[in-house]
Amino acid sequence: MKTPSSLTLLTESLRTLPGIGPKSAQRMAYHLLQHDRDGALQLSRALAQAAETIRHCALCNTFTEQVICDTCQDGERDTTVLCVVETPSDQLMIEQTLTFKGLYFVLMGRLSPLDGIGPKDIHLEKLITRATDGVVSEVVLATNFTNEGEATAHYISETLKARGLRVSRLARGVPVGGELEYVDAGTIARAMLDRRAT
């Protein structure tokens, strides 16, 4: 008894998704082929289109389809303050608090030596170039308050202060161990207002 090769390939491809084991991948493949072929084709197109069109903003490093993202192009922003976040979701959370009118830099990760994630993986050179443009005077570190996020903030702080920049950190209004994405906007707003020099 042989499984059709295109079904095997689909199951194996689904397994490359984070958090999907062999049983889940098989269930997904069966579901798509049995009940949702339109969904399979739409997901196929969405994957191809995103992989082809999504790039990183030349200034803030977030996902965008342009060279410079909408936020970085926004003329109303305070160009002297730069907020450093781990992910686009974290940036969105901060935007929703309406407490920050500066610009962002999105690391797309955090330092994690045990997982082999070093300064290059969080685009530290790009951040240094961005932060030392002569316009930015303060960098607010808004990485998560996890061990890795704190270590990342510390490392970036040392690096940027050595280049004469003022560096601050969100206040510890955010619960220790908490991830920004899951914290309520009021807490983040308080932490932004209480940010302190590091």
Add this chain to the structure above:
Amino acid sequence: MKTPSSLTLLTESLRTLPGIGPKSAQRMAYHLLQHDRDGALQLSRALAQAAETIRHCALCNTFTEQVICDTCQDGERDTTVLCVVETPSDQLMIEQTLTFKGLYFVLMGRLSPLDGIGPKDIHLEKLITRATDGVVSEVVLATNFTNEGEATAHYISETLKARGLRVSRLARGVPVGGELEYVDAGTIARAMLDRRAT
């Protein structure tokens, strides 16, 4: 702050996968774009190819790229016995036991009135046509021993017996290696009622 439309579309498309909520979908989208664009393109191709090439075997209803699947084309099989299973995975499990040399019919589901899954969804007409070909003389019901699987077996049994076919069911009992102390009472009761001479 606007999320790029192709990223939004990708996240929404991933959410249509069974068991994937908004947070998981976003994490998957970020992972693919950040770390595995080749994986994204491969999954895109696998989805399109499977959706285009996978059909249901005209005889046994399983997934195949041909009109008739390899198993149904196998000349070594006993064409007088048909084993009814819920999914291709169940068929594979039975194949691995090497105890069955007949042919199969794959329901691609089980009756579940509460979920709106009726006889049409498990291809009952196709099964009746297959089982009444004049060659099949016995149908072995190997649906799961869940409430829904049992109800499905009962329904199919009544339908096929009314057409003069011999219908059997996998034996219920204590699992091989099972210790009575850890087997539920219902299973032991069934094993007692179904006890066989040795």
